[in-house]
Amino acid sequence: MDNLKEIEVNCPSDAFLQVIKGKCKTTLIMLIKKGINRFSEMNRTLPTISERMIAKQLDELEEDGIIARKVFPEVPPKVEYSLTAYGDTLFPLVKAIRKWGYIHMERNQEIEK
Numbered sequence: 001m002d003n004l005k006e007i008e009v010n011c012p013s014d015a016f017l018q019v020i021k022g023k024c025k026t027t028l029i030m031l032i033k034k035g036i037n038r039f040s041e042m043n044r045t046l047p048t049i050s051e052r053m054i055a056k057q058l059d060e061l062e063e064d065g066i067i068a069r070k071v072f073p074e075v076p077p078k079v080e081y082s083l084t085a086y087g088d089t090l091f092p093l094v095k096a097i098r099k100w101g102y103i104h105m106e107r108n109q110e111i112e113k
């Protein structure tokens with residue numbers, strides 16, 4: 001399995017895709033950048049995605065160093081997410097990809113008409 005991962009990241013674009021692939025990771029990055037940084041807020045904003053999937057995607061983004069998770073010592077516990085400095089370098093690319101995605105979706109809708 002490690003060899004497969006090595007092969008995948010030998011291509012820079014595959015390394016990039018490895019980080020952002022997943023259910024709504026780019027949307028989570030955008031929400032956090034906009035200040036929607038609490039799990040409950042993200043869950044309300046993304047009603048079609050399960051809590052489990054949101055948590056999984058956030059964990060992966062944290063593992064990749066894109067976001068930071070801060071736990072406040074309160075009862076009930078309060079957790080906030082933020083983009084790391086490294087995550088900020090990814091943000092313009094995510095924004096551009098999402099823009100292209102909207103253009104592509106509109107194009108496909110026009111073709112279907």
